[in-house]
Amino acid sequence: MESSFTILAEPNRRAILSLLATSERSVGEIESRLRIPQTSVSKHLRVLREAGFVEARVDAQRRIYRLRPEPLMEVDAWLAPFRRFWTGHVDALERHLDRMEQRSTKGKKR
Amino acid sequence: MESSFTILAEPNRRAILSLLATSERSVGEIESRLRIPQTSVSKHLRVLREAGFVEARVDAQRRIYRLRPEPLMEVDAWLAPFRRFWTGHVDALERHLDRMEQRSTKGKKR
DNA sequence: CTCGTATATCCCTTGACAGGTATATACCTA
DNA sequence: TAGGTATATACCTGTCAAGGGATATACGAG
DSSP: OOOHHHHHTSHHHHHHHHHHHHOOEEHHHHHHHHTOOHHHHHHHHHHHHHTTSEEEEEETTEEEEEEOOHHHHHHHHHHGGGGGGTTTOTTHHHHHHHHHHHHHHHOOOO | OOOHHHHHTSHHHHHHHHHHHHOOEEHHHHHHHHTOOHHHHHHHHHHHHHTTSEEEEEETTEEEEEEOOHHHHHHHHHHGGGGGGTTTOTTHHHHHHHHHHHHHHHOOOO
16 A cells, blocks of 8 residues: 555655645646656656546546645644644744755755 | 655654654664564664654663654645645545545455 | 673665656547 | 647666664673
8 A cells, every 4th residue: 555655755746736736737737837757747647646646637638637635634644643742833843944954055964 | 855755755664753752762662662673673763863853862772762843844834735625624534544445455456 | 891782883685666768549630 | 631739658777775684882780
């Protein structure tokens, strides 16, 4: 059973999902907006489709893809037990992101 | 830059985090509770540590690991734009999980 | 100092997966 | 029908990461 987290590990797939959060899109739109080769977009969409993240509607030669929320709800549910660690400490994330920013700018490791 | 999602793709690592959500634990406790070989636990902890998911405190020969919330907050933040798809439709997740259950029980594909 | 315990690291093998290229399929238009 | 557009699939290849086993390091007890 392919975990939803495995699917989300791929950056292009997350980008596709974020794009579809706004509105549904054809494959070509995704291709040009994200600057990913068509063949690659199709392959990622296949993975997303089989995992239930998206579904396609046929419009002549086009396939219009739209989001399906269930797998993301699953992720959200997994996250629930951890929320108590940060509710009420809103700006800890902000500090964390700043630190990450610095690491990838300045950063040489060890 | 290793994405937090990449880290979470590994099931054992998610299990470790879930375990630490309850309380901090030594490596040995994690090993016996999750039934993962010690060498494997240590390697996963290293990954989690370097990605900021956990931190270790030294107690004699033991290392006590505890959760750090920031990377999970990041994930939570990424998820935010999608929440509008399911707030108010609480039981869609339940139906989804049922369907998954059926697939992995009955399931032969195509 | 030696032995047992707790944890980390090294090396090696294996499998999964993403990207690229080429090609197939489907539909539309003329 | 032919040619163009839109999307999917097959095959190949390189990379990367997880798991196993052996070993190193650190600490405590006696």
